[in-house]
Amino acid sequence: MDILLIRFAIIVGLITLLIIAGFTAAIVLKRRGRLGRARRLVEPAVRAWAGRPDAGGPDPGGPAAGRYPRAGGPRSGGRADLG
Numbered sequence: 375m376d377i378l379l380i381r382f383a384i385i386v387g388l389i390t391l392l393i394i395a396g397f398t399a400a401i402v403l404k405r406r407g408r409l410g411r412a413r414r415l416v417e418p419a420v421r422a423w424a425g426r427p428d429a430g431g432p433d434p435g436g437p438a439a440g441r442y443p444r445a446g447g448p449r450s451g452g453r454a455d456l457g
């Protein structure tokens with residue numbers, strides 16, 4: 375149990391460290407006036423990553439694509455299907 379808690383603490387610590395480093399980099403770039411340039415350099419790569427089906431990014435069909443049945447499709451009978 376102790377190892378599980380230690381592993382969790384290390385993961386949370388690393389995520390926190392990454393967030394602080396990203397925030398610090400954004401502040402430094404903004405103060406130096408280079409945030410717009412950095413955004414222009416990074417944006418195409420992020421868009422390409424988000425557009426790939428295996429990227430785990432947004433669904434190309436929209437946020438609810440494939441999650442809900444289409445209107446007019448077969449519907450469940452409710453409690454009758456439970457058994």
